[in-house]
Amino acid sequence: MLALRVSDGKYATERQDRPLCGRPPTENDMNPDIKDSTAIRQMFIDPHAHMISRTTDDYEAMAAAGIVALIEPAFWQGQPRTHVATYEDYLSAILGFERFRASQFGIRHYCTIGLNSKEANDESLAEAVMDILPRFAAKDGVVAIGEIGYDEQTELEDRYFRAQIELAKELELPVLVHTPHRDKKAGTTRSMDVCEEHGIDPRMVIVDHNNEETIDEVLERGYWAAFSVYPSTKMGKERMVRLMKSYGAERVIVNSACDWGISEPLAVAKTAELALSSGVPAEAVHLSCYANALAAYGQSGQISDSHWLTPMEIDQRESFAGNSILRGGREPVVEHHDGRRTPNEAA
Amino acid sequence: MxxxxxxxxxxxxxxxxxxxxxxxxxxxxxxxxxxxxxxxxxxxxxxxxxxxxxxxxxxxxxxxxxxxxxxxxxxxxxxxxxxxxxxxxxxxxxxxxxxxxxxxxxxxxxxxxxxxxxxxxxxxxxxxxxxxxxxxxDVSDLVGRGLRTHAQPVFESIAHYSPWPARELDQHRWNHLVLKAMFMDIALWPIQGFDDRRNADLARMALDFAAERYAAARALPLELFRCVAPFASLSEVIRYMPDVQADARGRWQDTVTTRALSLSLWDSTDRDLTEFIRAHSPHEAVIQSGELHWGALVAI
Known part of the structure; x- marks a missing residue:
């Protein structure tokens, strides 16, 4: 650490009563799992997490639980925006400051860009958003167009869903489809029909928020099937583990979809833990909680495991991880984890 | 014309x-x-x-x-x-x-x-x-936004390895650039023209910053004393100095911390402070030869 420690030493005799501070973390501060070189920490990706609505405590817990990367899909924020300008600032935030916030915890942050199905119903807003999307969708770290699709399956939703599939084709990006919460089964079928009408390869499409009723058709038609383990509404951990047992892990992706609602940022890690303790093979857990998301969104060319496995390849300007002593030596925020912070650290 | x-x-x-x-x-x-x-x-x-x-x-x-x-x-x-x-x-x-x-x-x-x-x-x-x-x-507003950022890389893209800030910023904005760099634990040495633009007001701000951090028992940036050196006395500086190991004759051990102290305070204009550094620093030869400089603080 490139910083002076104020201590009760030779040149600080006036302040001998001051406590020591700025102590660099030692081995003893570390989680025993990390310290023990024989224990390999499981790595996870949460490919659907609205971190803009979450706290730094969540980031800290996710990093401690093994989340190395996450994807933040553009969505609404619980209430409709009424101006395109607020939409622009939202897209800028998930591309910019949110990525930077994640990097402080050693988590790589990616996003998807799109006009969501709810706000697609405000035609004047939707037209203005469609006009600005091309400006955002090609930026570094954008791994898909999404989340797009249907909410109430209106004409306007349909129009902008189709227009954005065309944009994804133009920019050679995968598509993240949000399936409707109401009339889900028919809405999911219709979403895939529309994708096929526009000639996009099912392997370039991640169909999200699946459940027991939709999984068969989505997998059968060759799409990636994502599941949002979101307490009480979408999918629970126990149900997810039952699905993993019945269907295996091919093209199955687990995410948390954590957002401003009552949701669980550790859903991926907790589902993986439950799956392993329930006898799901480790390889299937690895696929559904890490590798499949990487393969699906990796088709954008913007997400690669080298970003976290060989951090030197990270664009160091965007990360605290690349900080060397010569560059200024900030203490990494995530350095030692026992799952709790002391009152001193919290202060 | x-x-x-x-x-x-x-x-x-x-x-x-x-x-x-x-x-x-x-x-x-x-x-x-x-x-x-x-x-x-x-x-x-x-x-x-x-x-x-x-x-x-x-x-x-x-x-x-x-x-x-x-x-x-x-x-x-x-x-x-x-x-x-x-x-x-x-x-x-x-x-x-x-x-x-x-x-x-x-x-x-x-x-x-x-x-x-x-x-x-x-x-x-x-x-x-x-x-x-x-x-x-007119880049004034643009630069103002960049200097207010919380994103370290954005701040560094203005402050580091560029002749622009020292050449173009007025003293108020310059001083705030330096102070914010220290506040964010960003290195000062890649800021071009730094030594020439030191000023009494910046020295006062740096000492106030040291006092605040000291009161909070928090670490000080190693380069803080650079801002202060041409303007402060030994008594103003010494209370914020770190604990460093010395030999029986009072010579500091060669560490990154003592290197930074030596470099920071070498061009002090205060007689007591100059004597103090000359008496304790083991780095005179490498500073005079140019071998020790901020870019090589750790490397040599």
């Missing part, structure tokens, strides 16, 4: 030559398809949608590597614009700066427009380009 006008015009012609040189380096670094893509994008810099997509897509065309600027090219850069260090730029920065310069030819507000939608990497590129924009482009 006034002499001010002449100076502005010659500075602008240097910037134009520098941008042309940058274009040559960029084209040499790009594959032929990408070079062709760039030249098309530059000719369409007046078309908003085309410019916006090109500016965003740059990273996908260039990858994430550095702009290659060898020793000879570094000398060329410095001869065109004193202090210009494009070897600290990425290839994507250079491409985006060329796009921004092309856009400025059609629209004097192009920087603000591009910055409005810029992600962190794009913001860094826009700020690194400050040395190359025409003098009549």
């Amino acid at each position: 006034s002499s001010t006008q002449r100076t502005t015009e010659s500075a602008d012609s240097a910037r134009i030559r520098a941008a042309a040189q940058l274009h040559k380096w960029v084209v040499a670094a790009l594959a032929s398809d990408e070079a062709q893509w760039l030249d098309e994008a530059l000719t369409k810099a007046d078309v908003r949608r085309s410019l916006d997509i090109a500016f965003s897509r740059t990273g996908r065309k260039t990858g994430t590597g550095r702009l290659t600027v060898d020793i000879a090219a570094q000398a060329t850069a410095a001869s065109l614009i004193a202090g210009w260090q494009p070897e600290h730029w990425d290839l994507s920065d250079a491409v985006r700066i060329l796009l921004a310069i092309a856009a400025l030819e059609h629209d004097p507000t192009a920087l603000d427009r591009l910055a409005r939608h810029a992600d962190i990497g794009e913001q860094c590129a826009l700020y690194r380009g400050l040395v190359l924009y025409p003098a009549d482009v």
